Amino acid sequence: MSHDRRSGCSIGRVIRYVVDENDLDAEQRRHLRECPVCREELKRLDRGLCRLGRTAAEHTPEPARRPALPVEGRALPPRQAPLQKLVWGTGLGFALVMLIAVWAVFRSSLFPVSYQDVAQEMAEDEVLLAEVLALEENPLPDAYREISPEETAGVDEELFDFIVPVEGWSTDQESKTKEA
């Protein structure tokens, strides 16, 4: 920046002057007045800040209503009412969550289970297990058990094959003979 190359010129000094002109001594102020570069920089910065203030003012609407003082003798509403509501609401919500958490953690210790209940549950489990094992053994209903293989276990299967030959038996026998 050309500004910094000149002897005695400093942008810091220009900014200090903009912030508070009394911060500079007489010699520094004289330099700002006489140096064209510093003067130009000061003018540019000052103008920019003035324009900012002016533009902000132009973009600010006029207030539609004038503030009214509270009526004499009437008590003013508490200032923090909406915030208090919010704090109370948040507090109650938090308390509810804590209550549920405490219930979940200490439920068993608050309401202990008796030995009788445990024994009954075990007996029920045993009955259920027996049923499961029976089904595993024979899943068919009673009506189908009469025709199941277990019921005809005593019959000689070779006799059956002799009376009613199985289809394809002869070809199987022939192939076995050839292999032998």
Add this chain to the structure above:
Amino acid sequence: MAVMQGRGADLRDQAAAVRRAAAGDRDAFEELINTYHRRIFAMVYSRITSRMDAEDITQEIFVRAFQGVKSLRDPELFKPWLYRIALNAVNDFLRKKRLRSIFTLFTREQDHDEVPDPTGSGSDYLEHKEFWARLKEFFSRLSPSEREAFRLRFLDGLCIREIAGVMEKNESTVKTHLYRAVEKFRRESDLSGLLKEEKA
């Protein structure tokens, strides 16, 4: 010199009005409202950019000031004291708004400032919106203290001493904040296109 004398007289009148208001004179406080109403509204509006909210907050500021004027020890410090109340009210409002936004995360609230001013044209509204958005963007690059000092000095027109009173800091600290903020403003080129030229 005449301007300085006029200003001094104004300040003396104002201090007298503050004393009378502190003694319970409502008319004296009405005078103070007349003097500061628009300035305080502009100060609030520049920070929240919502006309309706700014009006509500301005009302609240003057009620608070009316309630507390009795406790003001030095009537000469009425202006920084009032701006201090205003700044607290704005910060309270913004804090509550942030808190509300947590609860209304999924039910996006329509901001009042999104409603265009029926008296202005569409392009005016867009220009207005863009100006405040760009200014907000610039302020986001400043620290909170730099931002506040800059706003009070160049948007609200307060002097260093008054800013020190509002921000409850000493004058040299305020100057340091201002120095840094102005340095950043100088480097900022985005804003220059939005700033209006001086009328001839």
